[in-house]
Amino acid sequence: MPEGPEVECVRRSLKSIIGKKLQRIHLTELSQKYHKYQNKQTQFNQFSGHQIKKIERIGKFLIFKFDRKEVILNHLGMSGNWLLLKEKDQILPSHSKVLIEFETLPNVVFYDMRNLGQFKIYESYNSVLKHQPIRKMGIDGLLSTFPMDEFLLRIDKRNYANREIGSVLLDQKLVAGIGNIYKSESLALANINPTRLVKTLKNKERRRLGQAISKTLHKAVESMGSTFNSFRTPDGREGSAQNWHQVYGKKGGKCSSCGSEIRRVVQDKRSTFYCPNCQL
DNA sequence: CCGCTGGCCTGCGAGC
């Protein structure tokens, strides 16, 4: 479900809990089972009576900031999501892991079927920035102005030269926020074959790719993300980005611009979809 | 530091 654009939509939808006074952050029994939800309930008790001041997004991570120095780092993994609970005693979704209750409704719950998400306390904002994946995070693909020069510098690093671009695009150290869908879609928009080695990409193609990434991610946010099975924003809205996908999930279908059959290849154990005729 | 492999999890649908 969640790539950078979906995480951004979740973040925006959670704005309705900013500034509200917390009663408690409650871990469900389920969450105690999984090592990725490391902190104990008692460590969350310190947040009772405090306010969420801000929710930031860095790549695919969300960072909850409070009126105290500790922060919470949240990752949705493959299946995590938040839901606003607008009614008292509303039934929680299955696989609920974290329930946050306020003095006034709505409350909010984090649920995560596959348990690949995270919800972790850090002692300060600075310490979370030192946290490994965040410290090394690349360009934010959702910056309003895509930093093309930096993109060209980063993609030119030696370790990418002999790798396939389809695989490199999933590396959050290059552009943060791209996931498996928007990887395929960005390459389709740029007319670049995912199996091309980075070193064979001409400067013009690299620029085209950078533009395509930025355009694709922004368009996805405007569409409220992609909804395949059940992704919704926390306030219940479905995304519509899937309606303009050119290639993702369309193996065997026809390319809308040339009619060729869309192919699927596996790169780094992830599917990549492309049009063999349009993407050279 | 790098790239590669396997692992972490649950659920769903296709095919037998």
Next chain:
DNA sequence: TGCTCGCAGGCCAGCG
């Protein structure tokens, strides 16, 4: 109907 398999929007640890 039930089984197995592959697959799913992500990432990390461990190895050489």
